[in-house]
Amino acid sequence: MLILMISISMENKEVKLLGFWSSPFPVRVIWALKLKGIEYEYIEEKDLRQNKSPLLLQSNPVHKKVPVLIHGGKPICESLNILEYIDEVWSHNRLLPDDPYEKAVVRFWAKFAEEKLVESVRIMIISEGEELMKEVKQLEEALDILEKEMKDKKKKFFGGESIGYLDLVLAWSVLWLEIIGEISCGKKISDKHRYPTFNRWMEDVKNINIIKENLPSKDQLTVFLLNVRNLTLAASKANN
Numbered sequence: 613m614l615i616l617m618i619s620i621s622m623e624n625k626e627v628k629l630l631g632f633w634s635s636p637f638p639v640r641v642i643w644a645l646k647l648k649g650i651e652y653e654y655i656e657e658k659d660l661r662q663n664k665s666p667l668l669l670q671s672n673p674v675h676k677k678v679p680v681l682i683h684g685g686k687p688i689c690e691s692l693n694i695l696e697y698i699d700e701v702w703s704h705n706r707l708l709p710d711d712p713y714e715k716a717v718v719r720f721w722a723k724f725a726e727e728k729l730v731e732s733v734r735i736m737i738i739s740e741g742e743e744l745m746k747e748v749k750q751l752e753e754a755l756d757i758l759e760k761e762m763k764d765k766k767k768k769f770f771g772g773e774s775i776g777y778l779d780l781v782l783a784w785s786v787l788w789l790e791i792i793g794e795i796s797c798g799k800k801i802s803d804k805h806r807y808p809t810f811n812r813w814m815e816d817v818k819n820i821n822i823i824k825e826n827l828p829s830k831d832q833l834t835v836f837l838l839n840v841r842n843l844t845l846a847a848s849k850a851n852n
């Protein structure tokens with residue numbers, strides 16, 4: 613009884629989310645909050661490069677990055693950690709499995725996707741030549757592994773028959789992967805013939821209203837990322 617009362621009062625506390633429109637990390641949290649129907653206030657960082665807000669610096673003093681979820685005045689950092697927190701506090705429409713083994717498997721794949729896909733894509737945006745080709749190769753090999761895993765699972769979504777934690781962790785790929793492939797090496801990374809299951813999954817994910825309605829515009833994001841790329845490459849050439 614007491615536990616139920618504590619969890620109900622937690623659910624009702626004020627929720628704020630610090631984000632930045634072009635980042636693939638806060639959007640995971642937006643998707644989770646919307647899938648669970650949680651009311652929140654979104655606070656956009658104005659200048660993430662040169663002038664971070666006092667609220668961000670004070671809420672995430674270690675990494676100084678978005679997203680930060682502020683729940684009842686308490687900050688929670690790191691998007692994957694935030695997704696798990698949301699799933700524990702608002703336990704309806706579960707994102708993670710309850711079974712400890714299943715949960716460990718889901719966390720394994722989330723870590724794999726962060727280490728192999730996100731890291732390669734981060735480097736691809738700001739590299740060219742041999743360094744770029746090396747990352748593209750690593751990314752494609754990681755996608756081969758994901759393709760096989762998704763195919764073997766034979767489920768509509770990565771987490772099961774309905775959208776879950778792993779889908780939210782990976783769903784940035786439906787927009788950012790395509791754009792970053794195009795602006796860095798002029799090709800679509802997620803080739804339909806090499807990754808048929810992954811492509812079908814991307815289509816299913818894109819068809820979910822909460823996902824598609826909360827993605828940034830492809831044109832705006834392309835201009836933004838191209839600008840980041842050009843500025844970073846020009847600065848590194850000037851330093852050499």
Ligand SMILES: N[C@@H](CCC(=O)N[C@@H](CS)C(=O)NCC(=O)O)C(=O)O
Nearest residue numbers: 635637660676677678679690691692
């Ligand atoms: N691992 C973090 C990554 C967050 C992240 O890299 N956020 C970027 C936006 S794309 C940021 O705030 N960058 C500011 C900085 O690096 O100073 C997460 O999953 O939340």
